Amino acid sequence: MTLSFYLFLVCALTCWSQYAAAYHATSTDTLTVGFALTVDHATATIRHNSTFFEDLAKVEASEEYIKLMQSPPYASLGDLWNDIPRQREREARKQKGLPASNDVAVIATLLKAIKDAAEASVGASVSALVSFPALPGLYQEDIVDAAYYIGLEKLAKGLARHPHELIAAYAGHGYDLCKSYNPVKRCVPDDGGSFATRTVLLAEYTQTALLLHLEGLNGAVELSWPNMYLELQFDLGSSRMPDEQDVRNSVLNFLYHHYNERLGRGPPNMTVILVGDPESVGDGKVQRATKIVLEALGAHAEVLADLKDIFDDWPRQAKRSMRKKLGLPASSEVGIIAKALKPVIEVAGTYAGSPLSALISFPALPGLYQEDIADAASYLGLHELGRLLEASHPHEDVAAYAGNGLGLCEDYHNEEKCREEGRNLTSRHTLLVEHTESALLLHHDILRESIETSWLDLDLATSFDLGSGGEPDELDIQDFVLSFLYHQYYYPTPHPPDSITVMMTGSFESLNDGKAWRVTKRVIEALGAKAEMLEENPNFIAARGAAELAWRALKLNEGGRS
Incomplete structure (x- = not known):
């Protein structure tokens, strides 16, 4: 077809x-x-x-x-x-x-x-x-x-x-x-x-x-x-x-x-x-x-x-809509996501009150879609922050980018000025490295502004064999990272950038041994680029970025109404 x-x-x-x-x-x-x-x-x-x-x-x-x-x-x-x-x-x-x-x-x-x-x-x-x-x-x-x-x-x-x-x-x-x-x-x-x-x-x-x-x-x-x-x-x-x-x-x-x-x-x-x-x-x-x-x-x-x-998906979408009208999660997957989110939302609610103004960052995985995150948020009572680009639930790399203070305009009360300022920001080749006990996730992108956009496909690789819980060998991690980045920058012809911004996320325990950090830096330098390593607060850097984007979405909406 x-x-x-x-x-x-x-x-x-x-x-x-x-x-x-x-x-x-x-x-x-x-x-x-x-x-x-x-x-x-x-x-x-x-x-x-x-x-x-x-x-x-x-x-x-x-x-x-x-x-x-x-x-x-x-x-x-x-x-x-x-x-x-x-x-x-x-x-x-x-x-x-x-x-x-x-x-x-x-x-x-x-x-x-x-x-x-x-x-x-x-x-x-x-x-x-x-x-x-x-x-x-x-x-x-x-x-x-x-x-x-x-x-x-x-x-x-x-x-x-x-x-x-x-x-x-x-x-x-x-x-x-x-x-x-x-x-x-x-x-x-x-x-x-x-x-x-x-x-x-x-x-x-x-x-x-x-x-x-x-x-x-x-x-x-x-x-x-x-x-x-x-x-x-x-x-x-x-x-x-x-x-x-x-x-x-x-x-x-x-x-x-x-x-x-x-x-x-x-x-x-x-x-x-x-x-x-x-x-x-x-x-x-x-x-x-x-x-x-x-x-x-x-x-x-x-x-x-x-x-x-899209058209083949209409029966599934109709079923999702019916389940939501009945007060159920849109799908079994949404139910699982909502179950994982509910405890942290309840903790946040005790501090910030209800309803919460929140965005949810999520990892770039082949079978995880933004609609699942949006439906889980809706099921748990999180209200939408508007229809601006900043109000979309961001992939983890966008959230971590914002959490590290990158891609953010200074005048976030005025959408037009914020957009103009954003167009003058520098684009960066980025690599998100999420290492947890369960898996090692790599997500490559080119980011300028911290705004979630919809791509036809994502440049990513995931290995559930290289989670820190399995105590992987450093050489196995190196082979995984090298294979991924070589495909990005050396196939079919060499075209490495001058610098790659690396954002380390995941659990502190998994990153504490330094394997993922050392391997990523070593591979990037071997491919002829400079590695800019961002490793502050890896447990919460994406959540911090999601909170920042939620704040800006509210301020931009207020600016649009004033």
Whole structure:
């Protein structure tokens, strides 16, 4: 399955669910399908009335189609007026039952193939919208005419347009989808206000090309932008096995030109949506490039995960919601976490009173998610501190970073000034080393501000065989740390930083023998970097940082209300 398989979900989710229902009633057995065109393939998924999604098919594009994706745009607005004869020819061809143009015929060939596959799967004709990549020479009229030519039913008027890929992916991730979507005039956020504007960077990475599309969005609605800020590199398709530095340079040039050169300022924090072939996206190059570049330019990236995992996870999420409504922990895992938290919360309550204003730091482990921490906190009666970035329960490395006094703005009563100050802080390569009786945990990151962000994956390693309770040999610890850091900085080519900030956490008893400290310092220096060792109060440094971030979240909220 490709990540692009799920882009079309906005077609059913956004355009059909939100807008088509506003114009005509839908029978109980109506099925809708979303088709997603990319630069080199098409995908299809069906949406059932029960909000169940079923992936149907993927069809590879022809060389002719891929060549079409490289077509240049209109040179100027004058070309639109001079285009009237061509438009008349298109209408004449459509009246004769022909594709509106040769370009439409190429698109229709791929679209028909995926439509046939979808209809063969469901055993009936389908209604669908088509998402398509934002390319200089690809226009919505071509998509509309191709859909018309192959007999796709027009769902509705108004806002039910075939969406650009960025809009489709944005809605597919659940952003800015109102609940009251019938009639359209009621389709506003549930609090009656407007959706918050997000800066969104879509990165489509396939075997054929790397496409970057940048927009500011405050609603999952297809609009006609006079200009779109795009970058398309066919030389960086994964099949060409591009060097990671070339991918990074492409992202850097794209963002730096738009913000630093054109606008005279650095980029804002942004939501990054990765789509494309799993084989291409899975190598991590684009994810790492966007993360590193945005950090270097002074911004944070919220990188969105695989859509398939999100949609497959809906039954579990529904079960969690039901359990919470019944006053139960959201899951058995949440119950276990809550049981561990309850004693320390009760002790804190005797000192600070109730309700507590608190954040919970937690270790970066593959199977431990922030939703589990948030649900455990809610179950135990800890109230939310707001929706600012500082109000998120932080991973242990972020909390320890703050606990060591790093990444903290001085003016924390004013969000705008705090953000501006944060963008001028120095980014650091960091390594969290948590050593307890049960395990040795390593977590590598690049941090500038002490703010929790969502990454597609985490650079970490955990060994439950190297907990101090097992009295591990120092050489075994050294092999573990060396293997982890060598992969970070010497694979596939050497690129160690000048310095790595090491934050020691865990139990005092486990760290007291000095093994983890000595090994980490020795390995970093052997790899050609300086080790800045932070070892103060390892038992409580993360908790101290979480308390600091909770304090700042409250002060920032107070500043926002004043």
